[in-house]
Amino acid sequence: MKKFNIKVNGNAYEVEIEEVKAAPAVKVAAKPAAAPAKPAAKPAAAPAPAVVGAGDTAINAPMPGKIVKLVAEAGKAVKKGDVVLILEAMKMQNEISAPVDGTLKSINVAAGQSVKPGEVLAVIG
Structure with a gap:
């Protein structure tokens, strides 16, 4: 044994x-085995749910994962292909890019937040 x-x-x-x-x-x-208990780190609070208006473009989560880093800021201009945020899925960091040119109206997630596929991450107007 x-x-x-x-x-x-x-x-x-x-x-x-x-x-x-x-x-x-x-x-x-x-x-x-006896192990000291340590408090789990809480992710930042999630912003309000996304509102996608007519003419706006939503950036949706392509897969389930966790938001690692927000690269762009709401209110800033983005061009097609600019990285908006980093999504970690299956131990890989995926750059989520802007699908169109425009102004980033809102970012609807926070670093450390878990997301589901299809969830609106950001809105470009």
Whole structure:
């Protein structure tokens, strides 16, 4: 019987593994090890829901993920292809760019916020 300490998503576990010669089975008994509790960091509060008016262009989330960084600011002019924000999905950082030229009317997400696919991230007018 061998014992291992394993950390998964910040939680420590003590695992016992028994080697079995006859069958290729592994017995795992996982129990949380005593670890000091630390408070989770809260993401910034989300801005008000998006309002996309006639003639405005919405920038939607292409996939679920977490907003890592806001590159552009509301009220500033953007050109097609300019990076507006960085979305982390599946451990990769994706640059979300402006699909059209215009003025960034609003940014509807905050750094640290999780988003769903199709959610309006920003509005260009």
